[in-house]
Amino acid sequence: MEAAIGAARGLVGREAQRRGVINNPSLEELLHKLHTKVGKAEDALDELHYFIIQDQLDGTQYAVPDLGNTLWGHARHIRHAIHHTIGNFILPFFSCWLLQDDDHGAAAMNDPHNTANPGSGNDGSVTKLSFDRVAMSKKIKQAIEEMHSLCDQFLELLKIIPDHSTSTTIVNLKRPLTGSITAQENLYGRRDLFEQTIKDLITNCTNSNKTLSVMPIVGPGGIGKTTFAQHLYKHERVEEHFPVRAWICVSTDFDVLKLSQQILSQIEEKNSAYKISSLNQLQKSIEKRIKSKRILIVFDDIWECTTQDWETLLAPLGKGETTGNMVLVTTRFPSKVDDVKTTNPIPLKGLEPNGFFKFFEALIFEGEKPENYNDELTDLAKDIAKKLKGSPLAAKTVGRLLKNDLRKEHWMAVLEDNEWQKQKNNDDIMPSLKISYDYLPFQLKKCFSCFSLFPEDHRFSNLEITCFWSALGIIEKDENYMEELSKNGFLVKENDRWSNQQYYVLHDLLHELAQSVSSQECLNIYSNASFRANDVPKSIRHLSITMKDxxxxxxRTEMIKLKSKVDIANLRALMIFRKYEEQIDEVIEDTFKEMEALRVLFIEVNSPESLPHYFPKLIHL
Structure with a gap:
């Protein structure tokens, strides 16, 4: 069984990556079928593992003789054989317990505290599952036969698909919320606009008789609004002119209380503001702190806000004794500009061509150009740069893609990729992001696609996401996939203001890409009002609820429909990023009480006693 699973996973990952056949419909259909069968086979193995542990606890031998011990020993042997055969290729989706080292795996079996709880009733009592040897044997035999059949079909299909392994990018795996500090040291392509904005910012404030002015910076996603604002914020003339400054990342969650807490925590240089839950008290503290000093507040990445909420947020900022206080707002939505502006907005479009190409080259070569660059690669680089529409975000991802492989053949393949034909307009950079994604190694693709399950602007810690990937069986624990995704331009690394702890953030357009590439397996319900179960694919295996409305x-009606459409019993992940709410909890209980294959459960509760008791067979957690 382990051999069949390992061979299937290794075959799919290795060959799909080598041959570049992601857009082959026949292969995609076959991959989906094989993926489903392998998942069910892993469920059977996990179930067997549960019964082996139960035997250890009860002193029985229902699962161990003949079947259990033999299979466990065979699994350890096969694991090493598969790694030897496939080399450094990482087997994605391998069960976590199988990837433990031998001593640890054996210890887990003999540890009486390492129980797989099949579920508990409302009274907290544990319900044991009974072991059916005949049914288990049939289940394993059927799973192996089905996987062998699909693998044979897979190999036959690969015979007629060209091998493009010579052009595959190889990455060595061994080797956003935003902040005011930019990782981009130089500002390319906008120097004149930047100097004029500095002048307008200071002149308008100096000559203004207004207490508070609002200057919006508007442009499409990925165009560099945040970077432009960061350079303004850190400019020495701005620092001298505005002694009190704060940088606030807003994004989709316009919560006046939380935003006020952020403002106070920054202007006080303390973290105690988050302990204040009274908006009135927060606003009085802000007003007192800025009373006699000129302030600059940046609200980065505003999506939605009502006029009333905006006016409430700004209320204490306009009560200072000085004039010329300034608020900078960045947004991709022109409609928001009219709602907040008091001065002329700064429209950002694509970088001017010469400055953009210098930026693109800097990302590719980092100052060290190869000898053959001027002869062979210059024209290709310029042609590729034209397709990026002056977008810094597109330049970062595609630039890293070219940097990974400086051969002419690789650059030509990128230039001629069919994905470019899907560009809808001059602001559309999704095709360039998708091309960069397509060239990622297979295991990095699986890691990246999981980001779709988290809320936008989520702060990812390395430990948190590594445990998540491991629980789903996607990775081995000792690989630094987050760092590799960062090097490829898919994540931004930052440090927490107070703890100095490192974390990673994902640009909202890349979050959108993650949702697109994972749409057949991952579902993120971000709005209960607009959610429609009829739009959900039957193949969904991971579900998150991030709705804030x-x-x-x-x-409730749509979740009932979802239950009849999706195989709830075989969901692998359930993540609920919403505070406890009785009505929501009732819907979740009605929908998910039949889950059996869950590997990841994330839920916010008021206390340990309020943990849900309605999951009857969670033996895989």
Whole structure:
């Protein structure tokens, strides 16, 4: 069984990566079927492992003789054989317990505290599952036969697909919320606009008789609004002119209380503001702190806000004794500009061509150009740069893609990729992001796609996401995949203001890409009002609920439909990024009480006693 799973996973990952056949419909259909069968086979193995542990606890031998011990020993042997055969290729989706080292795996079997709880009733009592040797044997035999059949079909299909392994990018795996500090040291292509903005910012404030002015910076996603604002914020003339400054990342969550807490925590240089839950008290503290000093507040990446919320947020900022206080706002939505502006907005478009190409080259070569660059690669680089529409975000991902392989053949393949034909307009950079994704190694693709399950602007710690990937069986624990995704331009590394702890953030367009590439397996319900179960693929295996809007009764109706459409019993991950709410909890209980294959459960509760008791067979957690 382990041999069949290992061979199937290794075959799929290695060959799909080598041959570049991601867009082959026949292969995609076959991969989906094989993926489903392998998942069910792993469920059977995990179930067997549960019964082996239960035998150890009870002093019985229902699962161990003949089947259990033999299979466990065979699994350890096969694991090493597969690694030897496939080399450094990482087997994605391998069960976590199988990837433990031998001593640890054996210890887990003999550890009486390492129980797989199949579930508990409302009274907290544990319900044991009974072991059916005949049924288990049939299940394993059927799973092996089905996987062998699909692998044979897979190999036959690969015979007629060209091998493009010579052009595959090889990455050595051994080797956003935003902040005011930019990782981009130089500002390319906008020097004149930047100097004029500095002049306008200071002149308008100096000559203004207004207490508070609002200057919006507007442009499409990935165009560099945040970077432009960061350079303004850190400029020495701006620092001298505005002694009190704060940088606030807003994004999709416009919560006046939380934003006020952020403002106070920055202007006080303390973290105690988050302990204040009264908006009135927060606003009085802000007003007192800025009373006699000129302030600059940046609200980065505003999506939605009502006029009333905006006016409430700004209320204490306009009560200072000095004039010329300034608020900078960055947004991709022109409609928001009219709602907040008091001065002329700064429209950002693509970088001017010469400055953009210098930026693109800097990302590719980092100052060290190869000898053959001027002869062979210059024209290719310029042609590729034209397709990036002056977008810094597109330049970062595609630039890293070219940097990974400086051969002419690789650059030509990128230039001629069919994905470019899907560009809808001059602001559309999704095709360039998708091309960069397509060239990622297979295991990095699987890691990246999981980001779709998290809320936008989520702060990822290395430990948190590594445990998540490991629980789903995607990775081995000793690989630094986050760092590799960062090197490829898919993540930005930052440090927490107070703890100095390192974390990673994902640009909202890359979050959108993650949702697109994972749409057949991952579902993120971000709005209960607009969620429609009929739009959900039957193949969904991972589900998250990140909605922030108020509960509406149609959500219950749609979740009932979802239960009849998706195989709830075989969901691998359930993540609920919403504070406990009785109505939501009832819907979740009705929908998910039949889950059996769950590997990841994330849920916020008021206390340990309020943990849900309605999951009857969670033996895989």
């Amino acid at each position: 108020k509960y509406v009764e149609t959500f």
